[in-house]
Amino acid sequence: MDQPIGVIDSGVGGLTVASELMRQLPKERLIYLGDTLRCPYGPRPKEEVIQYTLEMVNFLLKQDIKLLVIACNTATAFTLELLQEQLDIPVIGVIQPGARAAIKMTKNMQIGVIGTEGTIRSRAYPDALHGINSEIEVQGLSCPDFVPMVEQGVITGPEAYQVVETALQSIKEKQIIDTLILGCTHYPLLKDTIQAVMGEDVHIISSGEETAREVSVILGYHQTLYEGDRSPKHRFYTTGPWEIFERIAIQWLDIPINIIENANIETN
Numbered sequence: 317m318d319q320p321i322g323v324i325d326s327g328v329g330g331l332t333v334a335s336e337l338m339r340q341l342p343k344e345r346l347i348y349l350g351d352t353l354r355c356p357y358g359p360r361p362k363e364e365v366i367q368y369t370l371e372m373v374n375f376l377l378k379q380d381i382k383l384l385v386i387a388c389n390t391a392t393a394f395t396l397e398l399l400q401e402q403l404d405i406p407v408i409g410v411i412q413p414g415a416r417a418a419i420k421m422t423k424n425m426q427i428g429v430i431g432t433e434g435t436i437r438s439r440a441y442p443d444a445l446h447g448i449n450s451e452i453e454v455q456g457l458s459c460p461d462f463v464p465m466v467e468q469g470v471i472t473g474p475e476a477y478q479v480v481e482t483a484l485q486s487i488k489e490k491q492i493i494d495t496l497i498l499g500c501t502h503y504p505l506l507k508d509t510i511q512a513v514m515g516e517d518v519h520i521i522s523s524g525e526e527t528a529r530e531v532s533v534i535l536g537y538h539q540t541l542y543e544g545d546r547s548p549k550h551r552f553y554t555t556g557p558w559e560i561f562e563r564i565a566i567q568w569l570d571i572p573i574n575i576i577e578n579a580n581i582e583t584n
């Protein structure tokens with residue numbers, strides 16, 4: 317079916333999920349919308365995140381998408397159920413797939429989750445993990461310094477290491493968890509640094525991979541996968557400046573940017 321998959325995020329971080337979708341579903345066409353103008357969503361109140369997310373969804377629905385991926389953890393935490401109830405297309409968030417991947421990996425049932433203040437406050441990850449297995453012990457930690465650092469392109473090197481080490485100190489010194497979920501779109505860009513700080517014995521989970529797998533299964537189930545042969549042209553929209561987009565997409569994720577446009581989303 318030649319309808320695109322819609323992907324929304326508060327900004328550029330969702331490109332980590334888009335890149336995994338492109339890798340696993342190379343014939344599918346994506347329409348990505350990043351709300352860079354109003355990013356970050358992490359520290360915002362729930363009502364505001366819901367309002368902004370609905371505005372983004374309305375923009376993408378006008379582009380006739382066949383499935384919606386909420387690539388933003390904070391937006392998933394606050395709007396997934398609402399959108400699944402309201403829309404008549406499948407809606408996939410990043411939290412359940414991340415939780416499932418972590419449960420597959422853990423051996424000692426001790427899982428850490430790092431994310432924005434909003435995501436950690438919402439308790440969406442502990443709820444998702446306990447929904448699968450109520451014996452899992454979860455340690456949540458918000459890391460508000462990571463998103464601005466990634467947005468500035470500081471991803472590796474001594475500065476990134478120091479910020480990550482300081483932020484993760486409380487989780488690391490307990491030496492309990494064997495699996496750590498990167499519960500924020502930006503954190504996969506810091507994966508090597510986070511792994512170096514936590515040590516090789518801790519499994520690091522990025523939900524992008526598992527989310528893309530779920531999208532593939534759902535499109536297959538609904539018989540809406542694109543079946544022809546093509547290299548699709550993806551379309552990227554941003555509510556803010558393009559520069560950060562291009563830098564993260566090309567420099568860090570090697571995503572080909574075919575079409576990038578400014579989105580005029582209707583705000584209330």
Ligand code: DGL
Nearest residue numbers: 326356357358389390501
């Ligand atoms: N996309 C957000 C998330 O995954 C991180 C950036 C933000 O705070 O908006 O939670």
